[in-house]
Amino acid sequence: MARELKGLGAGLIAGLGVVGAAFGVSAIATHGQPSSATPEKPHAAAGVPVTVVSQIVTTGHGYYLTSCAGCHGKDGRGVVGPNLHNLGDPDAKIALNIKNGFKGQMPAYKDSYNDTQIAALVAYIQSLT
Helix, strand or coil: CCCCCHHHHHHCCCCCCCCCCCCCCCCCCCCCCCCCCCCCCCCCCCCCHHHHHHHHHHHHHHHHHHHHHHCCCCCCCCCCCCCCCCCCCCCCHHHHHHHHEEEEEEEEEEHHHHHHHHHHHHHHHCCCC
C-alpha cells in the first residue's frame, strides 16, 4: 500500500536540494518493505523522480542500520525499542522523536544527525509497512 507524504515535490520545485541539503521532513511517497527491510522502489509524488525518492529512502536505511537497528531491530519490528512498522505518525512527530529521544528510553540524535539526515531517516521509517 502506497503512503503519500507531502512536501518533497514542492521542495524540489522551490529549488531545495534533496540529499546533502535541506528539504522538508514531509518528504516522499513510498510503499511497503519486505521483511528484510531492503528498500523497494517507492512511488514518487507527482513530478518527483522515483530515483530521487529511492535515494532518500536508501540513505535513511543506512542511517537506520547505524543508529536504530540495535534497539528497533534490523527489520524495524522492534527488539528493545518498539516496532516501527505502520506508525501512522506525522513526519514532523517522528523527526522530533528522533531529535529529542525519550529520557531513559531512547537517545537524542539532534547532535548526531542534521535535519536532512533526520528527514532521510523519517522517509525510511515511513516506508516500513
